[in-house]
Amino acid sequence: MNATVCTGELAGIVGGELVLGSLPPLGGRLEPVSRIVTDLSQLGEGDVFWALNPDVPADWAFASHALGVISSRPVEPWAGRFAIHVQDNGQALARVADWAVRMQPGNRIFVIENEPTTSSLIHQFLSTRLVGQLHCGATWPLDLLGVSSASDFIVVAINDSFLKINGLSDQSHLCSSDILVISSLANHEWETRDPFHKIVADEVSQLPSCSWLILNGDEAATFTLASQANARVMFCGEKAHCSVRAQSVCQTESGVRFELDNQAICHRGSNSTADLLAAIAVAQAINWTDAEICDAMNGLESQFASQL
Numbered sequence: 001m002n003a004t005v006c007t008g009e010l011a012g013i014v015g016g017e018l019v020l021g022s023l024p025p026l027g028g029r030l031e032p033v034s035r036i037v038t039d040l041s042q043l044g045e046g047d048v049f050w051a052l053n054p055d056v057p058a059d060w061a062f063a064s065h066a067l068g069v070i071s072s073r074p075v076e077p078w079a080g081r082f083a084i085h086v087q088d089n090g091q092a093l094a095r096v097a098d099w100a101v102r103m104q105p106g107n108r109i110f111v112i113e114n115e116p117t118t119s120s121l122i123h124q125f126l127s128t129r130l131v132g133q134l135h136c137g138a139t140w141p142l143d144l145l146g147v148s149s150a151s152d153f154i155v156v157a158i159n160d161s162f163l164k165i166n167g168l169s170d171q172s173h174l175c176s177s178d179i180l181v182i183s184s185l186a187n188h189e190w191e192t193r194d195p196f197h198k199i200v201a202d203e204v205s206q207l208p209s210c211s212w213l214i215l216n217g218d219e220a221a222t223f224t225l226a227s228q229a230n231a232r233v234m235f236c237g238e239k240a241h242c243s244v245r246a247q248s249v250c251q252t253e254s255g256v257r258f259e260l261d262n263q264a265i266c267h268r269g270s271n272s273t274a275d276l277l278a279a280i281a282v283a284q285a286i287n288w289t290d291a292e293i294c295d296a297m298n299g300l301e302s303q304f305a306s307q308l
Contacts, residue, residue: 005145006030007068007082010048013099014070016086023079025067031082033067036142040064050142052089097141101177104144106132107153107286110177111278112200118183118275119157125279126153128299129292153286179285180207180231181214181278182222200225207231212285216274217242234285236277244281246273261290268301 008029011018018029025031036048040060043049049061051071058071059078068082069075070092075083086092101108111119116136123134131150135143136157144154156177180203207213209230215222217235226233236244246258246265255268260280267276283293 005033007033007084011084013096014084014086014092015095016070016084016092019075019077019083019085021077021079021081025080025082031067036070036145038139038142050089052093052139054089058083093139093141097144100141100144101154101156104151104154106151107179108177109153109155109179109181109282110203111155111157111181111183112203113157113159113181113183116157116159117272118181118278119155121275122181122279122282123155125276125283125296125300126155126286128296129288177207177211179212179214179282180204181282182225183216183274183278184219201228204229204231212282214278214281214285216278218274232285234281236281237274242277244277244284246277249273263294265297266301 005013006027006029007020007025008018010033020028033048034046035044036050037043038050038052040049040056043061043064043066045065046067048068048070049058049064049066051058051061051069051073054072058069058073058075061069062078062081066081068084069077070084070086072086072089074085077083109122111122113119119134119136123132126132130152132153132155133144133151134155134157137143140156144156182200182204204213204225205228207229209232211231213226213229213231213233215226215233215235217237217239219237222235226235234244235242238246238249244260246260249256249258251257252266255266256273257264257266258273259265260277265276267273280293283296288296
């Protein structure tokens with residue numbers, strides 16, 4: 001975590017009540033926080049334990065030399081320690097995510113997907129030219145707190161498992177992104193009773209006009225999303241309306257081959273054509289030239305070739 005975050009600031013970020021021990025930490029409300037963990041077995045001296053699982057007694061963390069505890073249940077801090085009480089873990093985690101993302105100076109790219117394949121390829125593709133970070137998993141907001149401010153971009157993968165695990169199914173605006181990529185909605189009924197639909201629709205509707213919304217143009221449900229967006233929209237896929245369009249797609253022994261803007265593309269990785277098109281669309285959204293995209297493609301294929 002950024003060393004400038006202190007206990008008082010952390011309480012404000014999560015929207016919780018800070019309680020100091022009878023003998024407070026040396027720095028009091030200004031005591032720096034080094035790391036937040038959610039697994040007691042990973043807890044080290046000076047860490048802060050976030051009890052996302054309410055069945056785990058949060059005060060056990062103090063016996064493992066934790067500096068502090070974040071919990072939705074009241075905890076009495078030991079001497080020299082602190083506790084932060086939050087009303088709802090899911091909402092508090094969403095606040096951390098929003099704060100951490102806003103602190104990033106580079107391009108902030110969010111990918112809503114079923115499997116972490118699109119986000120991974122976008123990260124690999126952009127990393128051929130830039131310095132970036134990829135974050136996924138149920139507690140990615142806590143990992144994101146430690147991202148170097150020198151990063152040119154961050155890619156954050158979000159799926160419905162993350163949303164359900166953290167109780168965020170009723171949250172509207174989760175984070176602020178420069179580019180939102182929606183790779184697939186195939187596993188969800190596109191009806192308002194699907195909580196995943198509500199989150200996706202809310203994210204799309206709240207994107208600012210200067211942002212980009214990149215959609216899988218081969219799925220009919222994405223047209224509904226495009227009509228709700230204030231942001232600039234880019235479709236990628238194989239259908240005629242897609243601005244980033246793959247044509248003459250065929251499988252090969254080593255991967256897939258297709259034509260993009262009359263240029264032959266041979267992709268050796270295991271990713272789908274849709275994943276690669278999404279990565280190219282992101283590159284276009286951040287104003288890469290055709291030559292830069294071509295160089296990135298060559299660099300990416302060199303990586304895959306070295307792994308064969």
